[in-house]
Amino acid sequence: MLTLAFDTTQGACSAAISQEGRLLANAFMPMQRGHAEHLLPTIEQVRRQAKISYGDLELIAVTIGPGTFTGVRVGLAAAQALAQVHDVSLIGVSTLELLARAAVPRNNDESAGIIATIDARRGQLYMQAFDALGKAVTLPVIDAASPRIAPSSNHSGLIVGSGAEILQSALPDWRIIHDICQPDASILATESKHWRDRASRRPPSPLYLRAPDAKLPTGIKALNSKLS
Structure with a gap:
């Protein structure tokens, strides 16, 4: 197509x-x-x-x-x-879906999740969690950086998007893919x-x-x- x-x-x-x-x-x-x-x-x-x-x-x-x-x-x-x-x-x-989809080929752990996040300014982030294949497991939200965005089943994974460094301060075990920002x-x-x-x-x-x-x-x- x-x-x-x-x-x-x-x-x-x-x-x-x-x-x-x-x-x-x-x-x-x-x-x-x-x-x-x-x-x-x-x-x-x-x-x-x-x-x-x-x-x-x-x-x-x-x-x-x-x-x-x-x-x-x-x-x-x-x-x-x-x-x-x-x-x-x-x-x-x-x-957020698009950012997560870009990260799927970079995820080598089927048990690891993906969190897409965008800097929304004013101390807030747009955030959504996805599984290893890029399927959404939470709804998109706007909130301050918090470990609550990570599903309980995922103790580590990938963070992508312009808010990644801010969110990693709350999820230090998660790895940033720096070249998936926009x-x-x-x-x-x-x-x-x-x-x-x-x-x-x-x-x-x-x-x-x-x-x-x-x-x-x-x-x-x-x-x-x-x-x-």
Whole structure:
């Protein structure tokens, strides 16, 4: 299945295209601001690199949060518009799920768990625990760093995401995978088979965990006008 995936939820803008799990093109640009301005050029870059047309797409995958309010809305607005224009199904995947999925190949212990965590600022973390295969075993939460997030069956495991170092202070026996810090659309594209049962013509809902404290930027309106 020819899949376009992208992420703008945190400190990067990334996009990728895969076919049946094989990566055809990808781009990853670290940034704290400017996601709305960079997303469409990044998508166009990977489309050209993959040598496909938008009409060839069979699936669009997008991250739904948690992350920054603006970043989450930018990605969802673009995904919804592209899906409507090109009549393509959508899947939404949480950033915590995506981070955990990236860690699965690095987990050599079937009894060890994976915790994905994102620095939510204000002394809080977005957190969710997964088993060794990346299946969620807790609901996503926002809270201070605490050993309570670790399932009682897991005494050690892997921590990934931008909040990893903060969380490790509460879970010293857990190991950080430092190079899995930001969600990456290349993983979302190549691993989309794990979430394909969510495919729908209806847009996915954002996952905030915290009430938004920002207004929609004008860049999102410009993004929608370009896509329509």
